[in-house]
Amino acid sequence: xxxxxxxxxxxxxxxxxxxxxxxxxxxxxxxxxxxxxxxxxxxxxxxxxxxxxxxxxxxxxxxxxxxxxxxxxxxxxxxxxxxxxxxxxxxxxxxxxxxxxxxxxxxxxxxxxxxxxxxxxxxxxxxxxxxxxxxxxxxxxxxxxxxxxxxxxxxxxxxxxxxxxxxxxxxxxxxxxxxxxxxxxxxxxxxxxxxxxxxxxxxxxxxxxxxxxxxxxxxxxxxxxxxxxxxxxxxxxxxxxxxxxxxxxxxxxxxxxxxxxxxxxxxxxxxxxxxxxxxxxxxxxxxxxxxxxxxxxxxxxxxxxxxxxxxxxxxxxxxxxxxxxxxxxxxxxxxxxxxxxxxxxxxxxxxxxxxxxxxxxxxxxxxxxxxxxxxxxxxxxxxxxxxxxxxxxxxxxxxxxxxxxxxxxxxxxxxxxxxxxxxxxxxxxxxxxxxxxxxxxxxxxxxxxxxxxxxxxxxxxxxxxxxxxxxxxxxxxxxxxxxxx
Amino acid sequence: xxxxxxxxxxxxxxxxxxxxxxxxxxxxxxxxxxxxxxxxxxxxxxxxxxxxxxxxxxxxxxxxxxxxxxxxxxxxxxxxxxxxxxxxxxxxxx
Numbered sequence: 001x002x003x004x005x006x007x008x009x010x011x012x013x014x015x016x017x018x019x020x021x022x023x024x025x026x027x028x029x030x031x032x033x034x035x036x037x038x039x040x041x042x043x044x045x046x047x048x049x050x051x052x053x054x055x056x057x058x059x060x061x062x063x064x065x066x067x068x069x070x071x072x073x074x075x076x077x078x079x080x081x082x083x084x085x086x087x088x089x090x091x092x093x094x095x096x097x098x099x100x101x102x103x104x105x106x107x108x109x110x111x112x113x114x115x116x117x118x119x120x121x122x123x124x125x126x127x128x129x130x131x132x133x134x135x136x137x138x139x140x141x142x143x144x145x146x147x148x149x150x151x152x153x154x155x156x157x158x159x160x161x162x163x164x165x166x167x168x169x170x171x172x173x174x175x176x177x178x179x180x181x182x183x184x185x186x187x188x189x190x191x192x193x194x195x196x197x198x199x200x201x202x203x204x205x206x207x208x209x210x211x212x213x214x215x216x217x218x219x220x221x222x223x224x225x226x227x228x229x230x231x232x233x234x235x236x237x238x239x240x241x242x243x244x245x246x247x248x249x250x251x252x253x254x255x256x257x258x259x260x261x262x263x264x265x266x267x268x269x270x271x272x273x274x275x276x277x278x279x280x281x282x283x284x285x286x287x288x289x290x291x292x293x294x295x296x297x298x299x300x301x302x303x304x305x306x307x308x309x310x311x312x313x314x315x316x317x318x319x320x321x322x323x324x325x326x327x328x329x330x331x332x333x334x335x336x337x338x339x340x341x342x343x344x345x346x347x348x349x350x351x352x353x354x355x356x357x358x359x360x361x362x363x364x365x366x367x368x369x370x371x372x373x374x375x376x377x378x379x380x381x382x383x384x385x386x387x388x389x390x391x392x393x394x395x396x397x398x399x400x401x402x403x404x405x406x407x408x409x410x411x412x413x414x415x416x417x418x419x420x421x422x423x424x425x426x427x428x429x430x431x432x433x434x435x436x437x438x439x440x441x442x443x444x445x446x447x448x449x450x451x452x453x454x455x456x457x458x459x460x461x462x463x464x465x466x467x468x469x470x471x472x473x474x475x476x477x478x479x480x481x482x483x484x485x
Numbered sequence: 486x487x488x489x490x491x492x493x494x495x496x497x498x499x500x501x502x503x504x505x506x507x508x509x510x511x512x513x514x515x516x517x518x519x520x521x522x523x524x525x526x527x528x529x530x531x532x533x534x535x536x537x538x539x540x541x542x543x544x545x546x547x548x549x550x551x552x553x554x555x556x557x558x559x560x561x562x563x564x565x566x567x568x569x570x571x572x573x574x575x576x577x578x579x
Contacts, residue, residue: 099559192539206538235544304522315499322500324572329565336575337500345502353501357492357511358518360499374525376535381528383536416517432539 002030002162006219009165013070020070024053024114027072031163038139040157042077043085044117052114059112068226069112074164076155077118078201081105088201089123091134092327092347102199103231104210111226116164120154123349125175125203127151128418132351137408140183141481142447146405149179156183159213161484166214166223172207173306174425177437180213181400181450184439187213188220191458192432193238196231204313207429216477217467221245243461251465254288259393263299270403276441276449277399294389298381302427307419308362308375315359383431396454399424400437404447434460438467439476486516
């Protein structure tokens, strides 16, 4: 049953041929058994999860079930869940038990879903490989020597290995799409503002957006229907009705205009990734889509702009970790200033410190105009490129990452090289657009390749229907890592 | 290029203690990142409005009424050091 889709599990729960307690126990056993070496979870709490499952079974028995009632869902460890330890992959929050629920957690609670556990991630979502977790790296189920991608690497590994039917993630610069691509699952980052950020530990507030990873586009539609919606407690939540994501799945791709950016298919894209991407686009053409070339002339500036803006916002957001109100405090210190400095030195890892310092620099007096303001202006140029491109096409397609998953340790010596790998994902965050990655083949060493689908603002329903049409015609999304089948 | 002194100054502004070895490593890494970022300087952005946010939305206003309940005990329970409902820090004024 760990290979079933969310949709199939929902049907079995509704028909009462399977109970939520059985299902939850099965996944918990896999997390603590075959899944253990993947280090996909930071916190698991059998008792709490099984209590929720029992309540879900009672709700189903009373005939009061909602579509996801009784289904276990794993959550990235940056969604606050009341009574659950929420570490954000950081030592500074090692003992932080959230005193309230994130909006996303409330939404899943209302739907009757079971919280299966909190998944591993790069510290404060800063990273593309999960190697920046204070709790050790999560591993790729296709090859445990390889990274699962990041920062939602634990969620990605859990779904790919059948440790959870679906998991939440967040995507600030590609943190859902790139790991989805690295482990061969479907991942969706909605439009900025579609999912409330309330209770989501903040990294870069103008870029962060919650989303999900699952086996199919259809399952993502079910999950997005639960997560999306207006929430007054997030000042950037958009007050706009949800679309019918599930009902819209069968719209098909006949007449769909796929934009291909000439800037996407360059020498930087490794051939083992390019081949499956081109194959996927050919498949969509066979299904009735057409292809138009679009121009995104400022794409190459997205990584430099991102590595000014994201650290700037992070340095401000992370100033809250002061050892006073919550989180860890250094054991020894001389005075208040020393307490702050030691608490933060002990609590944060190297990548987080790098970004705090870069952010502090670009915001400091005398450098603000040259870096921060300049980056915000180029951000506008990058967003305009997309607005222009979407006049000629309905979706833009390309790779989610220039390469397949690499081995743990391979890229840790050069942070800039790792940043440059974000080239296909960060422009979407800068513009605030929705993006997906769905499996479309395998590259070097038999590691998965993801096709990125970028939609116009609030066009999630169309993106999901395109992905669904592709998955109806192909079987890449059904391939499973042999060691976890 | 950032000097070692600038790194120390930034660390101080960010309230981060760095060892000498960490500061030296950080200097090299930050200069690498700034070399990447410096590509921006060549771009003409004359007359371009800075984009601080994906949605140029205005801040929503709400009715002026109580929306939060008192959760002081819950919040104090997760603090490193508290006493009589207060958060304790090292003595600031002698």
